Amino acid sequence: MSGSDGWTPEEIPDADHLYLRVHRNHARKGKPAPGAFRDHGGGMSTDWWKYSSPEETKARARIPEDKRVVSLHVERVRSVPMNVLHTPDRERENRAHTDVVGEKNAESRVKLRRAITDIPIPIPGQ
Amino acid sequence: MPELITCAARYKKADTRASVAAPRSVFRNVFPKERSLSESLTRELERARRISNLPEDWDGEGARPIDGDVLERALSFVRNHARWFFAEYGEQLDTPSIEPGPDGSIDVHWENESYELLVSIPADPTSPSTYYGDNYSDAVVKGSFDSTKINRGFLLLWKS
Numbered sequence: 001m002s003g004s005d006g007w008t009p010e011e012i013p014d015a016d017h018l019y020l021r022v023h024r025n026h027a028r029k030g031k032p033a034p035g036a037f038r039d040h041g042g043g044m045s046t047d048w049w050k051y052s053s054p055e056e057t058k059a060r061a062r063i064p065e066d067k068r069v070v071s072l073h074v075e076r077v078r079s080v081p082m083n084v085l086h087t088p089d090r091e092r093e094n095r096a097h098t099d100v101v102g103e104k105n106a107e108s109r110v111k112l113r114r115a116i117t118d119i120p121i122p123i124p125g126q
Numbered sequence: 127m128p129e130l131i132t133c134a135a136r137y138k139k140a141d142t143r144a145s146v147a148a149p150r151s152v153f154r155n156v157f158p159k160e161r162s163l164s165e166s167l168t169r170e171l172e173r174a175r176r177i178s179n180l181p182e183d184w185d186g187e188g189a190r191p192i193d194g195d196v197l198e199r200a201l202s203f204v205r206n207h208a209r210w211f212f213a214e215y216g217e218q219l220d221t222p223s224i225e226p227g228p229d230g231s232i233d234v235h236w237e238n239e240s241y242e243l244l245v246s247i248p249a250d251p252t253s254p255s256t257y258y259g260d261n262y263s264d265a266v267v268k269g270s271f272d273s274t275k276i277n278r279g280f281l282l283l284w285k286s
Contacts, residue, residue: 023185038228062186106244107258
């Protein structure tokens with residue numbers, strides 16, 4: 001449920017997608033290496049597609065040209081298992097910010113990598 | 127080529143008597159490549175050396191640089207297992223990708239149509255290495271181990 005001020009965390013549906021920035025040094029054979037799946041502070045930072053486009057996610061990087069964006073399917077991320085928590089970042093004005101919380105060990109990183117999908121095109125209003 | 131062989135033999139003889147090292151380029155041209163390591167694996171071992179040149183914050187999101195010691199442990203792990211595998215089965219080991227992992231660790235990653243295996247070599251030499259792999263079905267290997275010793279558990283995937 002969306003908060004009245006627009007910054008209240010919401011429940012993210014299983015059918016949705018998250019955008020993850022991947023550095024070019026972590027890209028191998030067209031796919032991110034397992035090392036791309038790591039925490040920054042409280043979890044692995046991603047953007048919920050409801051409030052971000054792949055281009056916007058890329059543009060939030062310090063050096064956008066070094067990054068590409070991949071899409072993760074929320075249901076598959078949760079099945080790793082991982083917690084998917086919408087954590088809007090008011091300071092950086094990023095309403096899409098979402099943390100993927102859980103230990104990033106060898107098993108979970110292999111499985112997170114398998115949650116990558118082709119970037120879907122969000123359909124407005126759905 | 128005969129001149130090179132003579133040259134290498136001279137260096138080798140000198141080496142045993144007076145510890146004079148021959149230029150590596152001489153031996154590289156004369157002696158056959160190590161059969162236990164495939165050409166692609168040898169290339170990957172060389173390519174991986176670039177990892178230790180990554181600076182602090184190389185990914186723009188606070189990544190730690192990779193210590194040379196971690197890299198050497200990762201390369202030794204791969205070489206030792208490849209040599210053991212060849213000695214045991216007469217086959218060359220599949221070539222993994224050797225990549226920077228989280229928190230200054232190194233990932234050794236095999237991925238092909240038959241199986242996927244990820245071995246994480248930690249930055250801390252006193253911590254065990256960890257691994258996970260499967261054949262995309264019910265054959266699963268996971269756990270921790272001392273990367274300086276041979277882990278026969280990987281055979282479940284390497285011989286699948």
